Amino acid sequence: MSENIKEPLFNLLHSIKRSLRQAIDSNDLQLTPLHMRVLKMISFNNNHVTANDIVQKTLIDKAQLARLIKELIGLGYVTKLDNPTDKRSYYLGISSEGIDVVKQLSVAEQRVNEIMKSGLTEQDIADFTRLAKHMAQNLNQQND
Template identity: 35%
Template sequence: MVNNTTLDNLFQLVHALKRQLHEYIEQLDLEITPMHVHVIKIINKMTPCTAIDIATVLERDKAQITRLVSTLIEKGFIIKTSNPADKRSSYLCVTDSGMEIIKRLATIDNVMQEKITHNISIDEVALFQQISDKMINNLRDK
């Protein structure tokens, strides 16, 4: 019998969520990964947004973010504009094409939200959010 510890359950949840998101994103035929999707969403929500901002939010190194951003620029989903406050950095903006993707992703987000919370009460969802926030903070504590 498998011992389902909290860590095992969390790993299974994260893996299932990533797998499901990847499947939905593949159906959109965009040739981008869930991490690209996450970056587009961050840029859309955070205005103005720089690559450093994304690296901070995702807790990733700047080189990895630069590669993700470059792919999104090549595909025409985002553009760089000059940062008047700092000539060494650029602001990232979602293009009209990128906004269309965000609209399509909103549908996926709604489906995933309904699927993941099926047969779970509002109180249980709220409790999960509280507990997961605490766990995230515990992992971030040095």
């Protein structure tokens, strides 16, 4: 029986989150890895992404996400923008403070990325990403 594919994955994610947290801490922002993840998505799609879009993309529970966004708004990093075509939802935008934070985060994150990727080729990374996506898709098709 070949070793379980999940064990190294659990280990890797554990290490990533730990490194990420340290990187964030050192910048002394009051954010968790999950905040970071969401904040980055918002900044990439500034004023063009709704809470539900993020739910679709990440599969984060919508209740959890609502609270996360509330916190990011409370910290002044994120703003709500009316969605004129659907009054139930709103577009998420990023404030100038938010932009600044994302910049700092990106630097910290980049450091972690470099450490993580050392000794691997671009092709390795591309393969890895492709396989991860493929497997996630396999699993999600079962459950949606």
